[in-house]
Amino acid sequence: MWYPGHIKKAKSKIKTYLKTVQGVLELVDARAPYASRAYEFEDLFKDKDRIILFNKIDIADEKQLKFWKDYYKSKGYKVLETSLKKVSIKSFLTKVVYKTFPKKFRELRVMVAGIPNVGKSTLINSLKGKKSLRVGNTPGVTKGVQWISVNDNFMLLDTPGILYSDIYNKKILYKLILIGSVKPEDDEKEFAIEYGFNFFKEKYPEILKTALKGDNPPEDYYEFLNMFAKKRNFIKSGNEYDIERAMSTFLKELSDGKFGKVVYDYPEDYEILK
Ligand code: GTP
Incomplete structure (x- = not known):
């Protein structure tokens, strides 16, 4: 269970990491598109370009998803849906990311966010370039948080165990x-x-x-x-x-x-x- 202290700490960590990226790619479990969202963090993400990825649609009742897709679109998100375990979305997602996050620097840097078990590792593994270097732990960065290179000018910030939903009921x-x-x-x-x-x-x-x-x-x-x-x-x-x-x-x-x-x-x- 998470307590206010954890949430405060996590928020400040996320703030630090957000300074280093141009956009956020947030994963949710399509079976709980709202509960599995770290909505506590919505305010934090509001100044960033955002993609929300509904994952696990192979085990979600798709009829019920329309409301949630429209909801996130109305909040300014680019909404995508997929089943990362079954489908390879590397080239598609890379294209969408390039289109959604204007490259302001030499390198495009994107944070991958999501609460536990939504498929972050599955996504990272499918996007990693063949000669992808896991650019060790940057100083000041929590254990496990790391930069992954997708290609020469696209980097992902992997943030395991940092984001979680605010369980208020x-x-x-x-x-x-x-x-x-x-x-x-x-x-x-x-x-x-x-x-x-x-x-x-x-x-x-x-x-x-x-x-x-x-x-x-x-x-x-x-x-x-x-x-x-x-x-x-x-x-x-x-x-x-x-x-x-x-x-x-x-x-x-x-x-x-x-x-x-x-x-x-x-x-x-x-x-x-x-
Ligand atoms: P943490 O490391 O706990 O933060 O989890 P994570 O967000 O990295 O999730 P991970 O990629 O480890 O996936 C969690 C589980 O969901 C694994 O058993 C995956 O095989 C499964 N999974 C991931 N994507 C899909 C999907 O599209 N469909 C289904 N059915 N399962 C999936």
């Missing part, structure tokens, strides 16, 4: 757990599953059915976990179902998109968008 926390961006603590796992179960029952019942290998889901999330454990043969000593294992497996496979396509964010979830 439980719904956001649960969504981030369900997409795998936040590791749940203690009882958060079960609460997130309960939230997800009720959400799926209403919006995506087929997710639950797929998780239960074709069986109709029950009324209650705990009964669902029992059924899930039974299907997988997760049994503890004493012949009880292993609910802990059922929860971890369900969450892992759900965050990997194994049960179908989903979008968790709806504009009505957010006061400021109503």
